[in-house]
Amino acid sequence: MTGMLTIAVLLPELLDTNGDASNARVLARRAEWAGHDARVVAVNSVIELPEQTDAVVIGSGSDADLETARDVLLTLQSRLRELVTSGVPVLAIGTGWELLSWGIEHGDGSVLEGLGIVAGRAIPRGERAIDDLVISSKYGRLVGFENHARAYTGAEGSPLGRVLSGSGNGSGTEGVVMGEVFCTHLHGPVLARNPVLADHLLTIILARHGAAYAAGERATQVDQIAQAARNQVAVRLGLAPEGDSAGNS
Amino acid sequence: MVRYAPAILIGRVVRKLARWRKPGGGSAIPGLIVNRIAPGFLARTLNSFPGGLVIVTGSSGKSTTTKMLVAALRAHGQTVFTNPSTANISQGLTSALLERASITGQVDGDIAVLEMDEGHGALIASTLLPRVVLLTNVMVDQIDRFHDSEMVTAMLAKIAARATEALVSNADDQYLADIAATMVPGVEIVRFGVTTEVLSQSPRGLGYTRTTTERMTADDGVLLTEVDGTRAELRAAGHTHTVRLPARGTHYAVDAASAFAAAGSILGPRFDARVAVTAISAIPPVFGRGEIVTVHGKQVEFVLVQNPASFQLNVDSLEAGTEQILVAIGSDVRDPSYFWPVDTSRLGRVLIASGSKAHDIALQLAYDDVQVDRIETDLAVALDDFLALPDPARGQKTIIFSADSMRRTRAHLRLATNSEEAA
Numbered sequence: 310m311t312g313m314l315t316i317a318v319l320l321p322e323l324l325d326t327n328g329d330a331s332n333a334r335v336l337a338r339r340a341e342w343a344g345h346d347a348r349v350v351a352v353n354s355v356i357e358l359p360e361q362t363d364a365v366v367i368g369s370g371s372d373a374d375l376e377t378a379r380d381v382l383l384t385l386q387s388r389l390r391e392l393v394t395s396g397v398p399v400l401a402i403g404t405g406w407e408l409l410s411w412g413i414e415h416g417d418g419s420v421l422e423g424l425g426i427v428a429g430r431a432i433p434r435g436e437r438a439i440d441d442l443v444i445s446s447k448y449g450r451l452v453g454f455e456n457h458a459r460a461y462t463g464a465e466g467s468p469l470g471r472v473l474s475g476s477g478n479g480s481g482t483e484g485v486v487m488g489e490v491f492c493t494h495l496h497g498p499v500l501a502r503n504p505v506l507a508d509h510l511l512t513i514i515l516a517r518h519g520a521a522y523a524a525g526e527r528a529t530q531v532d533q534i535a536q537a538a539r540n541q542v543a544v545r546l547g548l549a550p551e552g553d554s555a556g557n558s
Numbered sequence: 559m560v561r562y563a564p565a566i567l568i569g570r571v572v573r574k575l576a577r578w579r580k581p582g583g584g585s586a587i588p589g590l591i592v593n594r595i596a597p598g599f600l601a602r603t604l605n606s607f608p609g610g611l612v613i614v615t616g617s618s619g620k621s622t623t624t625k626m627l628v629a630a631l632r633a634h635g636q637t638v639f640t641n642p643s644t645a646n647i648s649q650g651l652t653s654a655l656l657e658r659a660s661i662t663g664q665v666d667g668d669i670a671v672l673e674m675d676e677g678h679g680a681l682i683a684s685t686l687l688p689r690v691v692l693l694t695n696v697m698v699d700q701i702d703r704f705h706d707s708e709m710v711t712a713m714l715a716k717i718a719a720r721a722t723e724a725l726v727s728n729a730d731d732q733y734l735a736d737i738a739a740t741m742v743p744g745v746e747i748v749r750f751g752v753t754t755e756v757l758s759q760s761p762r763g764l765g766y767t768r769t770t771t772e773r774m775t776a777d778d779g780v781l782l783t784e785v786d787g788t789r790a791e792l793r794a795a796g797h798t799h800t801v802r803l804p805a806r807g808t809h810y811a812v813d814a815a816s817a818f819a820a821a822g823s824i825l826g827p828r829f830d831a832r833v834a835v836t837a838i839s840a841i842p843p844v845f846g847r848g849e850i851v852t853v854h855g856k857q858v859e860f861v862l863v864q865n866p867a868s869f870q871l872n873v874d875s876l877e878a879g880t881e882q883i884l885v886a887i888g889s890d891v892r893d894p895s896y897f898w899p900v901d902t903s904r905l906g907r908v909l910i911a912s913g914s915k916a917h918d919i920a921l922q923l924a925y926d927d928v929q930v931d932r933i934e935t936d937l938a939v940a941l942d943d944f945l946a947l948p949d950p951a952r953g954q955k956t957i958i959f960s961a962d963s964m965r966r967t968r969a970h971l972r973l974a975t976n977s978e979e980a981a
């Protein structure tokens with residue numbers, strides 16, 4: 310067995326505007342459904358980051374809290390680097406991702422330095438992007454919702470996927486993947502809606518314990534609900550529903 | 559005031575025409591026209607009540623609080639002009655005033671008590687001279703407005719700054735405490751709040767964006783000391799009062815405390831606490847806010863969720879062991895991510911997930927380890943099947959829905975529309 314798996318969710322009090330923190334719960338539940346013990350630990354300061362951390366989730370927050378969140382994250386910077394270097398998967402969403410980048414450029418020209426853990430930086434965009442976001446990725450088609458005020462540049466070399474509908478980074482690509490760090494504008498419960506991505510992360514998590522991941526029976530049932538929810542969005546956007554062969558592209 | 563006579567006459571004619579064309583409809587149009595031809599009418603009329611103007615505003619609880627306050631004032635013999643909550647906009651308000659205005663623009667009544675949306679209130683605040691402003695709370699509202707607690711607070715501050723006599727304010731809400739701290743001397747700050755014990759009954763707090771770190775005491779204002787189902791205890795001026803609430807839930811008890819505090823401030827020496835408590839206790843429940851309705855011979859409790867905070871409060875205040883639950887989330891919830899911060903695990907088991915967002919809410923429930931027996935996107939089918947089930951052994955049949963699903967439920971079950979909370 311793998312012992313207790315620990316999913317750390319960073320600054321959930323500041324960075325959970327859209328329910329992004331729930332992705333930690335999604336990983337823990339799916340791990341449990343696969344027969345492993347798992348827990349979610351909320352990390353609001355460096356001392357709360359468990360010694361043994363198996364995955365990290367960081368969500369999106371309000372612009373008013375950006376600097377406060379960044380300052381707390383700076384105290385976690387070296388621990389985060391260690392985790393990333395040792396292959397612990399990280400899911401970063403929205404402003405959480407922006408804070409891990411080189412920095413955030415504001416409309417007035419000022420820049421908030423990021424942690425420099427992933428390449429690229431957030432730059433102003435004309436209008437806030439608020440819509441469904443559908444991308445094709447190597448894990449399959451991912452469906453979700455985006456709500457962000459900035460575009461992202463410098464991720465063209467290794468995006469999470471290509472935009473099928475919505476805005477994404479602003480250049481036809483969406484997100485960035487560096488090693489096992491996955492960054493996206495797909496906010497809220499992206500892992501529940503797109504279990505292929507969840508299971509990719511769980512496969513990495515368990516491989517680090519020398520175990521293989523096989524989705525539990527409950528996950529298989531729940532994933533049918535997720536597929537129906539994704540298809541509802543896809544059909545509304547004029548995209549082919551998943552089913553027999555559609556979906557992966 | 560005679561100068562408004564032509565505008566009022568025209569408004570009345572338009573109102574008749576609008577009614578004739580569409581019975582019961584067109585209520586905002588006469589107001590729109592009068593506001594066009596006599597732009598001062600609204601403010602002038604609202605400022606002319608002998609007992610003054612009272613504004614109730616904030617993110618949540620405005621409707622119930624306004625109803626309770628109006629009832630308490632009327633029980634003291636006051637003639638109160640008030641607005642139905644659908645008439646939040648200037649036009650609606652002007653139309654409502656027109657219904658009651660004499661040809662000289664005078665509206666009968668001792669006092670006006672108005673519920674105002676914070677955005678609309680801030681727009682017209684500079685023309686109004688309220689005696690008393692009551693602030694309920696600051697909660698995170700719809701997803702499109704997120705990041706905006708600061709903006710909501712700025713709007714509320716603008717309205718509060720117009721108070722000439724008193725600001726009645728929620729002591730547990732940090733944003734409101736900050737506003738209260740900026741009031742000019744001479745404006746009395748009247749506080750209401752809950753005890754540590756009452757707060758701890760709601761493990762996730764009362765839904766305020768920021769809750770103050772310290773609780774007020776009974777010496778500071780009207781203190782809510784106990785909530786037990788639909789019974790609440792208030793401590794004020796050295797006395798304890800037992801209030802019956804329109805439905806279960808600490809938020810209703812807070813509404814009662816705020817209405818009690820405001821009535822005391824408005825009536826001064828004429829205030830009789832027992833009269834106020836009796837009137838507040840007689841407020842009937844409202845559809846979708848805990849009212850138990852008999853449909854097809856079955857008793858059903860309808861619960862409206864308007865935002866994550868109210869979703870959480872309603873889940874937390876649901877009677878333990880409620881065994882027949884239907885959850886319907888409709889297209890008004892544009893982005894279902896919105897609800898994921900809500901911990902729904904307490905529901906335990908949901909018989910049917912429905913509405914156009916049935917799959918999304920079912921997915922959330924599944925990850926909270928709530929058993930979902932069935933997903934039925936057709937709300938009409940879901941309702942009929944749910945109502946056809948024999949009465950539960952434990953708890954009421956409970957339907958939790960978003961505003962869109964509430965409208966569809968009402969239409970399908972042919973429940974009389976109650977204009978009071980259609981907004």
Ligand SMILES: [Zn+2]
Pocket residue numbers: 938942970
């Ligand atoms: Zn029917």
